[in-house]
Amino acid sequence: MKNTLKTLLVLVVFVTASAFTTAGTGYDIGDIATDFELENIDGTMVSMADYNDAKGFIIVFTCNTCPYAVAYEDRVEALNKKYAAKGYPVIAIMPNNTDVKPGDNMAAMKARAKAKGFTFPYVMDKGQKIYPQYGATKTPHVYILQKSKNGPQVKYIGAIDDNYQDASAVTKTYAEDAVNALLNGKEVSETKTRAIGCSIKV
């Protein structure tokens, strides 16, 4: 009995510790990403499960108030235009606490989406439960997922491309390259990239 208790205690400590570790690091390549049900700017709820015809998703954690995210708005829209019809639609998730960043509240999100003519859902991670599971730390932060029998599998994490300042000077289109590889039935060659971004506001 004593031994069983001891084992149990060790197990509890271990499970708790690993739970915290997972929470801190988020998804890695190959992990199955959680679905979500988040409110879009049109008032509807959006889930990946709604997309029967999709082969995968381009999930972009982004917001109105971060200059890096703003610098990529047109490029995110271009990704959706190019890849939604091919089976990889963009879903943009705004992860910030809007008490800290009122400029990212639902009204502001609606206004920004309208001004920029977004054709993709721009949903709010209300309650901030989704971004920590993904391990997003900043805006913009991209996760490219491919549907698998176990759920949407993480295939790429990181930046959209290698030049936030000047879209015309981009030499490496990381996100596009990843989706193209998946569409061609190939492995993504560069699975993780890094870029400067604004920390997600909690």
Next chain:
Amino acid sequence: MNVKLLSLILVFFYFGNVTAQVLTSQENNSTTSTTGLKVFDFNELESYLNSKKDGNTYVINFWATWCAPCVKELPYFEALNTNYKNKNVEVVLVSLDFPKQIETKLVPFLKKRGFRSEVVILNDVDSNTWIPKVNKDWSGAIPATLIYNKNRGAFYERSFNYLELETELKQFIK
């Protein structure tokens, strides 16, 4: 690469001018100043990171004027620079402001705050290459801070208040 070598390719932005005046100078650039700003690419900045083995402790903070949590914690870094000057601690504030906002935002901001800490600008778009060189675990979110001396180094992807920052620093100077 040392600081003197860097001074050969030094770029100064003068506060009074509307347009940035680009000069090359052989003057010593190691003095702290709020009247001139150095713009580096990562190779040039690298001499500030991890490489100085001179007995000082360096606190390198990555920030930008548009980053609210960065701006909030800047006074703590500035206070650290003042309070620990006699303990050979040097704070370097690395701005990631966009080039087109240096004149319109960064320069007026610095003028208003009057920081004594050294401020340099990092302008290098190839962040996928240089972020892991600062620290392998850095996702790229700012604020971010590097503290090091010849004995040890640590990297923090987080915000600080003064006490937290001081607590970390004390592990380097005891």
